[in-house]
Amino acid sequence: MAKIELRNVSKRWGSFIGVDSFDLTIEDREFLVLLGPSGCGKTTTMRMIAGLEDATEGEIWIGDRKVNDLDPKDRDVAMVFQSYGLYPNLNVYENIRFPLRVRKVPEGEHDERVRRASAMVELDDFLHRKPAELSGGQRQRVALARAIVRRPAVFLMDEPLSNLDAKLRVSTRAQIKNLSHELKVTTVYVTHDQIEAMTLADRVVVMKKGVVQQVGTPTEIYDNPANTFVAGFIGSPAMNLMDGTVTGGVFQGRDVRIGGLDHADGDVTLGFRAEDASVAGPGEEAQIAAKLYTIELLGDAVMLTVRAGGALVSVKAPKDFRAEIGEPVGFVVPTECCHLYDRKSGERTGAWHRPQGDGVPSASDAERIATTPAGPM
Known part of the structure; x- marks a missing residue:
């Protein structure tokens, strides 16, 4: 060998x-x-x-x-x-x-x-x-x-x-x-x-x-794509990527507002996986609110797609979810599932902002994993 x-x-x-x-x-x-x-x-x-x-x-x-x-x-x-x-x-x-x-x-x-x-x-x-x-x-x-x-x-x-x-x-x-x-x-x-x-x-x-x-x-x-190219290439569907601006820990883009981010102010690209978000329930605050662009039956789930943050954004929902194209729909995007990338270079700048002690990598840990190859480079 x-x-x-x-x-x-x-x-x-x-x-x-x-x-x-x-x-x-x-x-x-x-x-x-x-x-x-x-x-x-x-x-x-x-x-x-x-x-x-x-x-x-x-x-x-x-x-x-x-x-x-x-x-x-x-x-x-x-x-x-x-x-x-x-x-x-x-x-x-x-x-x-x-x-x-x-x-x-x-x-x-x-x-x-x-x-x-x-x-x-x-x-x-x-x-x-x-x-x-x-x-x-x-x-x-x-x-x-x-x-x-x-x-x-x-x-x-x-x-x-x-x-x-x-x-x-x-x-x-x-x-x-x-x-x-x-x-x-x-x-x-x-x-x-x-x-x-x-x-x-x-x-x-x-x-x-x-x-x-x-x-x-x-x-x-x-889990930790190093840049927007990897994020957009890996996964089916690929990671959702939206352009916007972080101000005071809040990401804002067209039809998008996600708070609680530990990131410096500036223009960024925010990403999250379709399976990490969910449809907002009654009385639940939605981070993304837009009209339904398309709905696809996958068998074990349905894929909902809207236009938000200047991009098509997809979220998985239970297979019994029903809605018509053009209806307003809201998505809940947990802060801990968000990935942030520099708008110009596309390189990773932050992600995985979770409370310490829950067994999940912190932002600094995830940054290290994402940017450190598993073998000599």
Whole structure:
């Protein structure tokens, strides 16, 4: 097994910067997810680890070896791509076996290793089939088994679920999670899907335009986004973000007034999660009051959306809540669930103002969690 170290790694093509000063240690057996929108540099980072791209600057270490000058075949990594990359003329058994033949593994070991890998991904009944006879999910499992059979030091997975439909994505995601637990191999997984990141990762690296925005556990990144980009990218729905001004501890924006904030006066962006607020009951003071823009049934709840603070703001309500579009509605937003960001830079300036002694992080504690990566940066 192996630890991966990226030491100030950058990738440039002329004046274009694909990855800028990426500095991170991925621990042995850790499942790390690189998350971000298309073009943020996550796949380029993985390709540099694999040796498919040369780093312009910096060092890449796998275990105790600097691998910058090693060919991909000498780095002891196995890759699973978005495209399955199967050989159409070979059956499933031979597709899984192929890396063993290329690496000249003694033939006496082939059958046992192929069948063990196929069992892990539940393909025992399909070993005789050709790729054309398989579903998309089954083909992806063949690609996984072909990587597993190698017994590499590192798994690299580049958006392996992107070509699957919604139902298959859920089941294959569960399979990858189980395999990660069973194999205990250092894994770097690239995705733009924040649900995949939150469900699979030990740690998540959120990237934007080649720059790391935040590193942390899924819980840390969800509960304490370091900036408005992370806040707006993580979560379904994303965090509500509203522009306004804090004066004397009171945030005010269009149709919004939230008091009790421990923050200096000035222009800020205030954020909170849809599940942290509620509909104001009879006689209860609402911090947000506006007309209902839309109502969506989610099954276990309904999502209410209004226009407030210059943005669309969503709040979850009980599934039996009923209202018509255009009706006035009020929301209660607990002060302790509010996050505050600098209006210009988008960087976090405060959050989680709670009474001490209730087992919940204070503002200073949460600030530290949000801005301190879970590993070296």
